[in-house]
Amino acid sequence: MNRRKAPLLLAFVLLLAGSALLVFKTRPGPGASPETAPASTPATPRSQGFTAQGPWAPVDGEPGREAGLERPEKDLVSYLRSRYGARIREPHTQMRMLEELMRHFQKLNPTGWEADLLAALQQAFPELYEELAQRLRQRLDYEKWVKEHHAELKDKPAAERRAAMWEERHRLFGKEVAEKIWVAELRNLAVADALTAIDALPGASVGERMAEYKKGLEKAYGENAQAYVQTHQQELMNRFLDLGSVQKDLGTLPPAQRAQELRTIRQEMGLDEEALRRWEELDRVRDTRWEVGSQYMSEREALAQQYSGPELEARLTELRARYFSDEAQTVAEEEQSGFFRFTRPRQWGRN
Structure with missing residues (x-):
């Protein structure tokens, strides 16, 4: 047997025999309940290619999302052709596939993963092998550059950091390809x-x-x-x-x-209309909570002006129990840590 293909075949066996199913993180679809919505979403771009978790962010800007490589329907080659074949000539698609393969083979063979990956590319897309192999080298060179300049990039203002990273992307991939990736x-x-x-x-x-x-x-x-x-x-x-x-x-x-x-x-x-109604109900619940919170803080401030020490604590315990019932202990622990939930700014439609 060709020794170059042996690691790949071993990977197939391991993949089919024992790989755990990957748990997908689903997005709320249209009409999804607001109660399950994210607590917050930053208004800044999600991915600049430079994150606290590591120097390389996936090209789709969604770290942590796998495409299902750990459960191919037949074998790895069939899976790659089925998932990526229709758009394999697009640089963005190529890079997504390479990143998925890198994660997969690095888990299976930390020291020899690159040869296994190249063997998979040779079998799945022989007509594009040289282009895909070059794209992999570019990807690794870029990751190496980011790691080597990590401290320098971290200290730059965001705009300068982006400019430096785009300059290197253009140098390694070419401007047109980099912007597609x-x-x-x-x-x-x-x-x-x-x-x-x-x-x-x-x-x-x-x-x-x-x-x-x-x-x-x-x-x-x-x-x-x-x-x-x-x-x-x-x-x-x-x-x-x-x-x-x-x-x-x-x-x-x-x-x-x-x-x-x-x-x-x-x-x-x-x-849709159903989701709008759920959001309106949640708004009403939030409004009521903030009204209660405002009343609580007013009474709390009045008690703090009249009492101190154990006497104040006893009266605050009674006050929290009256306003928050089952949540009273949680509110007390928050206040002991210096956090007062009802002194935060009200964010309409958000909290």
């Missing part, structure tokens, strides 16, 4: 820039800012904008609601008008 990052940056501009619009209403936001998404994602919004409703809605200008405007509105503005924002993000 990191297309998700470029789009995400475009949306972030649009949000910055929207936040700075003088005198714009919430509706006008939302209209500009949708234009920014359409510009960044083109004909795929609607599909992208549909699969990223929660994240995109949160990024808009996190704008200081939007929060300021919502905070100045009467409750009924604010509720209508929140409903319109969610409609613009494609939520």
Whole structure:
């Protein structure tokens, strides 16, 4: 048997015999319950190719997502052709496949994974083998560069760090290929820039800012904008609601008008009627909680002005039990640590 293929065949046996199924992290779909939504989503780009977890971020900007390599339907070659074959000539698709294969073979054979990976490429896509092997070398050279310059990059301002990384990407991959590989990052940056501009619009209403936001998404994602919004409703809605200008405007509105503005924002993000009703119910629960919290803090402050020491603690224990019941102990522990949940800023539509 060809010794070059032996590790690959061994990988097939191990893969089919004992690999654990990978647990997928699902996104909330259209109409998903707001109770299961993320607590927060940053308004900054998710991936700059330089993270606290490591110097290399996956090209799709979604660290931690596997494509299912650990459970191929027949064998590795069939899986690669089925999953990537239709778009294998696209640099972005090539890089996603290479990263998946790297994770897979590095687990199976930490010292000889590269030869196994190349053997898999040779069998799956022989007509593109040289191009894919070159892409792998470029990928490894870039990772090496980022690791070597990690400290230097970390100390740079974000804009300078991005510029340095893009300069190296252009050098290693070529400008056209690099921009195709990191297309998700470029789009995400475009949306972030649009949000910055929207936040700075003088005198714009919430509706006008939302209209500009949708234009920014359409510009960044083109004909795929609607599909992208549909699969990223929660994240995109949160990024808009996190704008200081939007929060300021919502905070100045009467409750009924604010509720209508929140409903319109969610409609613009494609939520269906059932989801809108669930969000409105959650808003009512949150409003009630904040009202209770405001009353509690007022009484707490009054007690703190009258009492101290054990007497104050005893009265606060009674107060927390009256307002929070089963949560009273949790609130007490938070306050002992210096955290007062109802002194945080109210983020309309977010908490």
